[in-house]
Amino acid sequence: MADSASAGARSALFNQSIEKAFVVLGLFDAHHSELSLSEIARLTEMSMGSVQRITHTLEQLGYLVRVAQSRKYRIGIGVLRVGAQYLEANLLIDCANPYLSDLSNRCLETVSLTEPCGLDMVYVARFTSRHYIPIHMPIGSRVPMFCTASGRAYLSALDDAALHDHLERSERIAHTANTVTEIEDLVEIVQQCRQRGLAWNNAEYFRGDINIAAPVINASGQPVAAVHVTAPASRWQLENAIDTLGPPLLECARAITQAARTRR
Structure with missing residues (x-):
């Protein structure tokens, strides 16, 4: 849950019940594919009563599914509806x-x-090579900006103050040697x-994974996305x-930049 300092700075319009529901949904990933009520309560530090109400509501809406054999919850396919709406509406x-x-x-x-999403970059489109690729990154996957080509491409289009601020707030973990x-x-x-107009990373997030990237810039000169090639x-x-x-x-990134500006 959010710390008290950030909570104190929030608007009176902020709805904590909605926040709690999204916190619960955010628990489910490859490492936590199924969670019991007690596990959810422990991970979120919520009361069992709150967890029961939230999980029941999310189950009724199709965002969680209760597994009969284990009596635990897993993420529901209803979550994809929200993601699909974002992809369909994104010009x-x-x-x-x-x-x-x-x-x-x-x-x-x-x-x-x-x-970009906070300190990360999120995959929103992907065209996969017919050649072997060791790492699968489905749509919606997040990667940290500081150590990835796409993130560095985005950061390279920011001014120095914004760049330093971002790096200082980043959790700069050594993912590989x-x-x-x-x-x-x-x-x-x-x-x-x-200086080169494109960014790169050399096996800094996944071993054996090289990427090069270029930013996509909006009409105001601000970065809004990055294109990258996995090599x-x-x-x-x-x-x-x-x-x-x-x-x-670079040709691709410039073409996307121009096409997006024209359609806006």
Whole structure:
């Protein structure tokens, strides 16, 4: 649950019951595919009565399902309805899809579109290579900005003050032996990304996973998304990926930027 400081700064219009429901839904992931009432109460620090009311309501709405064998809850397919509504209503995704598909066909690698959410980037579109890819990132997956190509592409389009603020607030965990976590080093990398016009990461989030990315900019000059190409280390080295995949990637990002501005 949110700390008391942030809670104290909230508007009187803030509805804590709705917040609690989303906190419960947010518990379910690959590590917690099924949870009992007592486990939910422990993880959320809510009373058992609150947990019972929330889970019952979410079950009735189709957002949770109770598993008969274990009597535990799992996420319900109804959650996908909300996600689908976002994807259907998102003009940027609609504009981007033809260009992402074309880039994937040209590069023969997986191409994705991500959008910012807090300190993360979220996958909102993805065209998968027919070649082997070791890591599957479904739509809705989140990755931290500080150590991923898409995140660094987004950060490279911010001013220095916003960049430093973001890095200071980030939980800079070393996900692999290659992960850069020091702010000074990260600022230097992002500045290099600005100079080259595209960003990269070399197995900093997943081992063996190289990515290069470019930002999508709105009419006000602010970053709103990033396009990235996944280049597995089994097929690519970083500089080779930048030299070979970088030009068509930049062309794709610019085309999406222009198409989105035109349609707005």
